[in-house]
Amino acid sequence: MVEQVVRLTVDLTPNEGQMEAFKALTATMTEVSKSEQGTLGYEWFASADGKQYRLVETYVNAAAIEAHFMGAAVQVHVPNMMGCASVTGFEIYGDPGPKVTEMVSGFGAAIFKYTMGIGR
Numbered sequence: 001m002v003e004q005v006v007r008l009t010v011d012l013t014p015n016e017g018q019m020e021a022f023k024a025l026t027a028t029m030t031e032v033s034k035s036e037q038g039t040l041g042y043e044w045f046a047s048a049d050g051k052q053y054r055l056v057e058t059y060v061n062a063a064a065i066e067a068h069f070m071g072a073a074v075q076v077h078v079p080n081m082m083g084c085a086s087v088t089g090f091e092i093y094g095d096p097g098p099k100v101t102e103m104v105s106g107f108g109a110a111i112f113k114y115t116m117g118i119g120r
Helices: 019-034 062-070 072-082 097-107
Strands: 006-014 039-046 053-059 085-093 110-112
Touching (some): 006 062, 019 039, 019 053, 019 072, 053 062, 062 072, 072 085, 085 097
Antiparallel strands (some): 039 053
16 A cells, blocks of 8 residues: 555634734744654645634655654644634544544544545
8 A cells, every 4th residue: 555645634713812822832833843754744824814724734644643643743732722722623634544533533523535646
């Protein structure tokens, strides 16, 4: 079986009065993720009104996303993020492996298994 990249999107809405804390955490999480082996992308997008955010992450394979989920970005900073924002959507594209699948089940993540394509 050919290993496939694993992508995920997380939609977040900052809580009222928590925008500065939210933005500080997004910067910290991005910096931490930058040095993780196997991270191909870690990008934040904002809606036109700046009230909704989407995080798009891309990893080389399931082992890389598992390492991310066991690292500081998720273990240390995600709990802080939950204090200043609400998750409004969570999708994973590809097979994140059993450990990550179990970890994201509490967030209501939808997992879409890879079926075919032309890119990596």
